[in-house]
Amino acid sequence: MTRIANARRHALLDLDGTLIDPKAGIIGSVRYALDKLGAPVPEIHELTWCIGPPLRQSFAKLLASEASVEQAIALYRENYRNGAMYEAAVYDGVSRMLDDLHAAGLRLLIVTSKPKVFAEPIARHFGFMRHVEAVHGPGLDGTHDDKTELLAAVLEREKIAGRQAVMIGDRKFDCLAANANGLPLLGALWGYGTAEELTEAGAAELCAAPAEVAPRVRRLLV
Structure with missing residues (x-):
């Protein structure tokens, strides 16, 4: 697989409806x-x-x-x-998708509306942390419940510029947050959002299966 030249490029991954069916x-x-x-x-x-x-x-x-x-x-x-x-299941093809994104030189982060105290152990339980470097989610007190605010905080904390990252998610909330922060959104059609929902929210591209993600990310970020 062709490695992306800039090793600091990032794939920001939603959790529910993108990596797992919860x-x-x-x-x-x-x-x-x-x-x-x-x-x-x-x-x-x-x-x-x-x-x-x-x-x-x-x-x-x-x-x-x-x-x-x-x-x-x-x-x-x-x-x-x-x-x-x-009580969740990893979507078919997700493990290979993470392998491919990692092999392409991307830094992988989970950015989810699920509180971090739940999201992090879930990511570990399902084996995602072999490639994912960090899990970001709101606090139990409601801090960063809004995904746009959460994503902005993640970009600042991780020192990521918009041109260095792509968001992958299945709902309009992911898309609206990505667009508000200057990131393209790849819509995960195997999750809970529809093509219409994601297109209307401004998704850059739609992926019917996890196998389509890595090639689309490479095209958007190279």
Whole structure:
């Protein structure tokens, strides 16, 4: 594989819906929290939209009061840290995608809306840290819940210029954050976003499978 000349080029990777399918753990924890609060509990297929946006945004749409939202978040995290966080599956082709990106000379970072205290052990559990150098996510207190703000903080902390990186993600939140920070977004169509959603949000290109990512990244960054 051709190695990218600038070894400081970066691939910034979303986690949920891009590297792993987290449906069982996330939706199971949302339903657990709603049930504990005595709130209506939608069917599993009615909650897939909860995968991607910050947790507070999701519960704000499901519950009537801010106090209930904070209670739901605490209950969600209780269930999640008790094992649901690992109820996920690595998408077919992702391990090879990471191998290819690393072999091409890219520095790999995970940038996710999932709090870092969950995202980092998940990344280790599924073996991503063999190539991924760091995991960035919001704090449990809501710091950098907004992905645009999170990405800006990551770029500053890691000293990355926009021309040195590409973001890979499956939802409009990834795309809007990337564009706001001067990065191109490769849309991961194997995740939870649609081609229409990603195109309307301004994705640079769309990838139907993980195998398409490394060649597209090389073309965008060389």
